[in-house]
Amino acid sequence: MWDVQTADSERSRKERSRARSSPWTGRKSRWYLPASLITDLVGAGVPVTLVFFAAHQPWAVPSGIVAGLAWAGVRLFRSRYAARIIGESRGTLPVLHDWCVLLGVLAVGHAAAGVRLRAPLCLAALVPALVLTLTCGKAVHRHLAAVRRRAQAVIKVLAVGEPMAVNGVTEHLAGRTDHPYVTVGAVPVGDGPFASGIRSGQRLAATVPGSPTEDADLVVGAVRRLGADLVLVAPGTALSGERLRRLSWGVHDAGIELFVAPGLTEVSVKRLEIGSAGGMSLLRVAPPVREGTQPVLKEVLDRSAALLGLLALAPALLAVAVAVKLSSPGPVLYLHQRIGQGGRPFVMWKFRTMRVGASRQKAALAQENEHDGPMFKMRRDPRVTRIGHWLRRTSLDELPQLVNVLKGDMSLVGPRPPLADEVTHYTPVEWRRLAVRPGMTGLWQISGRSDLSWDETVQLDLSYVDNWSFTSDVDVMARTFRAVVDGRGAY
Numbered sequence: 143m144w145d146v147q148t149a150d151s152e153r154s155r156k157e158r159s160r161a162r163s164s165p166w167t168g169r170k171s172r173w174y175l176p177a178s179l180i181t182d183l184v185g186a187g188v189p190v191t192l193v194f195f196a197a198h199q200p201w202a203v204p205s206g207i208v209a210g211l212a213w214a215g216v217r218l219f220r221s222r223y224a225a226r227i228i229g230e231s232r233g234t235l236p237v238l239h240d241w242c243v244l245l246g247v248l249a250v251g252h253a254a255a256g257v258r259l260r261a262p263l264c265l266a267a268l269v270p271a272l273v274l275t276l277t278c279g280k281a282v283h284r285h286l287a288a289v290r291r292r293a294q295a296v297i298k299v300l301a302v303g304e305p306m307a308v309n310g311v312t313e314h315l316a317g318r319t320d321h322p323y324v325t326v327g328a329v330p331v332g333d334g335p336f337a338s339g340i341r342s343g344q345r346l347a348a349t350v351p352g353s354p355t356e357d358a359d360l361v362v363g364a365v366r367r368l369g370a371d372l373v374l375v376a377p378g379t380a381l382s383g384e385r386l387r388r389l390s391w392g393v394h395d396a397g398i399e400l401f402v403a404p405g406l407t408e409v410s411v412k413r414l415e416i417g418s419a420g421g422m423s424l425l426r427v428a429p430p431v432r433e434g435t436q437p438v439l440k441e442v443l444d445r446s447a448a449l450l451g452l453l454a455l456a457p458a459l460l461a462v463a464v465a466v467k468l469s470s471p472g473p474v475l476y477l478h479q480r481i482g483q484g485g486r487p488f489v490m491w492k493f494r495t496m497r498v499g500a501s502r503q504k505a506a507l508a509q510e511n512e513h514d515g516p517m518f519k520m521r522r523d524p525r526v527t528r529i530g531h532w533l534r535r536t537s538l539d540e541l542p543q544l545v546n547v548l549k550g551d552m553s554l555v556g557p558r559p560p561l562a563d564e565v566t567h568y569t570p571v572e573w574r575r576l577a578v579r580p581g582m583t584g585l586w587q588i589s590g591r592s593d594l595s596w597d598e599t600v601q602l603d604l605s606y607v608d609n610w611s612f613t614s615d616v617d618v619m620a621r622t623f624r625a626v627v628d629g630r631g632a633y
Contacts, residue, residue: 169225169295169296169297169322170225170228170229170286170295171285171286171289171295174228174229174282174286175223175228177278177282178217178222178223178228178275178278178279178282179214179223181274181275181278182210182213182214182217182271182274182275183210183211183213183214184210184274185210185213185270185271185273185274185275185278186206186209186210186212186213186214186244186268186270186271187206187207187209187210187211187213188206188210189206189267189268189269189270189271190202190205190206190209190210190264190267190268191203191205191206193263193266193267194206194263194267197260197263199259199263205259208248208251209248209267209268209271212244212247212248212251213244213271213275215247216240216243216244216247217240217275220240220243222236222240228282229279229282229283229285229286230283230286230322231279231283232279232280232283232284233617233621234276234616234617234620234621235613235616235617235620237272237275237276237279238272240275241268241271241272241275244268244271245265245268248264248268252264287319287320290319290322291319293324295322296322296323296324297322297323297324297371297372298324298326298368298369298370298371298372299315299323299324299325299326299370299371299372299373299374299401300325300326300327300328300329300361300364300365300368300370300372300373300374301325301327301328301329301340301374301375301376302328302329302331302346302361302373302374302375302376302381302389303330303331303375303376303377303378303381304330304331304332304334304376304378304379304380304381305330305331305332305333305334305335305336306334307376307377307378307405308328308330308336308376309336309337310376310405311325311374311376311403312325312328312340314407323374325340325374326340326341326368326369326370327340327341327342327343327364327367327368327370328340328341328342329342329343329344329345329346329360329361329364330342330345330346331345331346331347331348331378331380331381332345332346332347332348332380333345333348341368343364343367344360344364346360346361346380346381348380349380350384350385354388355388355392357385357388357389357392358388358389358391358392358393358395358396359392361373361389361392361393362392362393362396362398365393365396365398370398371399372398372399372400372401373393373398373399373400373401374401374402374403375389375400375401375402375403376403376405377402377403377404386402404425406425406427408601408604408605408608408609409427409608409609410608410609410611412428412609412611413427413428413429413430413609414426414427414428415428430607430608430609430610431610431611436611436612439612440553440612440615443554443612443615444547444553444554445547445548445550447547447554448544448545448547448548448554449548451541451544452544452545452548455541455544458538458541459541459542462493462533462538462541463493465529466493466494466495466529466530466533469527469528469529469530470497470498470527470529471498472494472497472498473494473498474493474494475491475492475493475494475542476491476492476493476494476495476496477489477490477491477492478490478492478561479561479562480559480560480561480562480580481559481560481561481562481564481565481576482551482552482559482576482579482580483576483577483578483579483580484576484577485565485573485576487562488546488551488552489551490543490546490551490552490559491542491543491545491546492539492540492542492543493533493538493539493541493542494527494530495526495527495529495530495531495533495534495539496525496526496527496530497525497527540582543582544582547582550579551579552579552580552581552582553578553579553580553581553582554581554582554583554615554619555581555582555583555584555606555614555615555618555619556578556579556580556581556582556584556606557575557576557578557580557581557584557586557603557606557607558580558581558584558586558599558603559580559581560575560576560580571600571604572600574604574607575600575603575604575607577607578606578607578610583618583619583622584602584603584606584618585602585603585605585606585618586599586602586603587622588618588621588622589602
């Protein structure tokens with residue numbers, strides 16, 4: 143009897159130990175954490191020390207040590223070194239936010255210590271920390287994305303639910319590579335065809351079983367047999383409410399994480415809020431942002447940046463105009479009708495990159511279209527001039543659209559502005575792309591531009607329309623520079 147109790151106690155201890163561990167632990171390369179931590183410590187500490195030495199400021203070394211520890215502390219406090227987080231994002235805004243917090247922390251410390259230092263000098267000394275952290279984060283993200291394409295550093299998922307729901311979940315996870323989840327098996331609930339192609343074992347009954355632990359025992363057994371890291375439940379009429387609650391008891395008691403898929407797709411987590419009513423969990427989906435402060439900020443940013451851009455880039459615009467004029471006969475600008483917000487047409491400005499009369503040759507080249515949707519794209523379009531190829535590669539041909547932004551026809555960030563003949567083939571779903579103003583850049587540009595399929599382009603545009611925020615616009619603009627330099631998909 144004592145041996146049985148001891149064995150049960152040991153098993154419970156192991157299961158509790160497993161519960162405290164995370165599926166992310168040990169999955170990613172071990173160098174991610176030390177590389178990020180050392181980059182933050184050195185990236186903030188060394189530049190501050192060197193700048194203070196060069197400026198003959200007192201306490202150069204202690205200031206560098208404080209700056210390095212403060213930067214690492216801010217990042218630690220905001221969970222940037224957590225296994226679940228590290229390497230998952232290459233965004234600029236989270237790091238910029240952390241950096242602003244660092245400035246506030248150091249400013250408070252500076253005031254409390256009564257030390258007199260020049261603010262511009264301190265700011266300049268801390269800029270390398272921001273740059274190096276961004277660079278390291280992108281390097282880690284690229285490495286993680288590369289190993290995941292080889293099916294490494296993944297999280298193994300056991301899907302549980304009615305066959306149709308499980309099929310949808312597994313197909314959605316398999317169709318994307320921007321996440322760590324890989325479905326290794328499924329436990330269907332009830333009868334019905336199961337066609338997702340993954341391993342499935344014994345099914346759960348369509349009705350509530352007589353034993354309160356029967357569902358959990360079967361699911362936990364499947365997890366152990368398949369080596370899954372977590373259970374993902376797709377709830378339905380046969381698996382919800384009290385039955386799902388009891389399943390969660392058994393799964394959690396076995397030290398296994400439980401996720402529930404509500405069935406929503408392409409909805410930003412920023413729009414989701416958890417609530418309850420009478421003990422029933424509720425998931426609120428906030429409507430897309432269309433009113434309030436953020437749209438006003440977007441309008442101000444669009445108009446002011448367009449005006450400043452036209453003034454600052456005037457010499458470059460003049461040089462490009464001269465190059466276009468000398469390269470081939472015809473006008474410098476190409477004015478073409480596009481469809482804007484709400485289906486309203488407008489005239490979009492671009493530098494001319496094709497020979498005069500190129501639109502009349504489009505029908506003859508229809509068989510050469512390399513795009514799968516209503517858009518027409520050719521990598522080596524014979525209508526494009528020599529200078530036009532370079533302008534498209536560098537995206538300089540898009541700069542006159544700053545006039546459209548200033549007029550209010552376009553935005554700096556938004557969906558790609560479609561042609562009128564493309565819109566005639568739109569489905570009701572694709573029409574939703576026109577719910578906001580089109581943009582000079584957008585998710586489509588930083589994700590591959592013309593290399594994307596039509597479905598991928600539409601999906602990115604719809605994600606932008608539904609999940610837009612002012613901060614997301616700032617992030618897209620920051621990532622656009624790298625996309626332009628890279629030039630991938632620009633032709």
